[in-house]
Amino acid sequence: MAEFLLEAKNVSVTFGSGSTKVEAVKNCSLTLRSGEPIGIVGESGSGKSTLARVLAGLQAPTEGEIFFNGEPVYKGSKSYTGEARRQVQMVFQDPYGSLNPQLTGLNAVAEAVRIHDKTNKDESENRALELLRRMGIAELDAIKKPRQLSGGQRQRVSVARALSANPTVLLADEPTSAIDQSAQAQLLNLFRGLLDDGLSIVLVSHDLGVIRYLTQRVYVMKDGVFVESGITEEIFNDPLEDYTKLLLASIPGDLGVAARRKLNKN
Numbered sequence: 094m095a096e097f098l099l100e101a102k103n104v105s106v107t108f109g110s111g112s113t114k115v116e117a118v119k120n121c122s123l124t125l126r127s128g129e130p131i132g133i134v135g136e137s138g139s140g141k142s143t144l145a146r147v148l149a150g151l152q153a154p155t156e157g158e159i160f161f162n163g164e165p166v167y168k169g170s171k172s173y174t175g176e177a178r179r180q181v182q183m184v185f186q187d188p189y190g191s192l193n194p195q196l197t198g199l200n201a202v203a204e205a206v207r208i209h210d211k212t213n214k215d216e217s218e219n220r221a222l223e224l225l226r227r228m229g230i231a232e233l234d235a236i237k238k239p240r241q242l243s244g245g246q247r248q249r250v251s252v253a254r255a256l257s258a259n260p261t262v263l264l265a266d267e268p269t270s271a272i273d274q275s276a277q278a279q280l281l282n283l284f285r286g287l288l289d290d291g292l293s294i295v296l297v298s299h300d301l302g303v304i305r306y307l308t309q310r311v312y313v314m315k316d317g318v319f320v321e322s323g324i325t326e327e328i329f330n331d332p333l334e335d336y337t338k339l340l341l342a343s344i345p346g347d348l349g350v351a352a353r354r355k356l357n358k359n
């Protein structure tokens with residue numbers, strides 16, 4: 094087995110050209126070990142979702158490579174072939190865009206269960222209901238279409254859909270952004286449980302509280318670059334880069350205290 098389950102090596106992503114050129118990700122390298130929860134944090138537009146899509150096999154990098162279990166993920170026009178396809182799942186930042194508007198949550202999750210487990214309709218629906226229940230979606234809401242659900246419910250249906258593949262790696266792009274505090278806590282606890290069961294998680298978030306609660310290591314991203322990375326607790330207690338200090342100092346209450354103190358000292 095390779096040392097890292099997932100690895101990005103010197104990844105860059107450029108959109109457009111000439112005057113419309115955007116370098117969304119610049120020379121980023123990242124590692125994820127089996128069973129590890131890591132975070133990618135940074136302000137809006139810093140390149141987090143772009144990098145997450147590259148890690149998920151959905152967008153080939155302009156430069157650099159992604160490895161899953163030591164194997165290159167992008168091979169010609171394909172990515173994550175064979176068993177690896179099931180093993181890496183992504184929860185999208187915008188569940189509205191990623192869920193089929195014609196399918197109820199139950200049907201969307203059951204369809205995903207069938208793709209991966211090859212079970213019949215009844216079995217897949219039972220498994221889908223169980224997954225949705227774990228995400229706090231009752232049967233009454235499970236039979237609604239995406240537009241009939243609240244933002245948080247849509248997000249939780251998306252997580253249930255990703256989990257239906259029984260993945261090894263979950264890439265979660267702002268999974269808690271449209272959820273209120275109590276549903277957030279419920280989702281984070283579920284993620285904790287999944288980590289205990291051996292799942293590896295890449296959590297993309299601009300919510301530093303969520304990052305601190307769930308991750309062991311974190312990459313701080315600004316303008317497409319990782320400006321700082323390391324053990325989450327150490328970065329929260331002793332941020333080195335000014336950008337990280339500012340990001341942390343903006344959190345109200347106890348979480349931002351160490352960073353505010355450091356900023357004031359300088």
Ligand SMILES: Nc1ncnc2c1ncn2[C@@H]1O[C@H](COP(=O)(O)OP(=O)(O)OP(=O)(O)O)[C@@H](O)[C@H]1O
Binds near residue numbers: 136
């Ligand atoms: N398909 C695209 N075409 C052109 N530019 C893009 C495309 N996707 C993203 N970008 C640009 O790349 C940069 C990074 O975007 P990205 O969505 O990765 O940021 P983000 O860190 O996820 O932000 P947020 O916190 O708001 O979700 C932005 O400047 C964005 O406008």
Ligand SMILES: [Mg+2]
Binds near residue numbers: 141142143186266
């Ligand atoms: Mg994003």
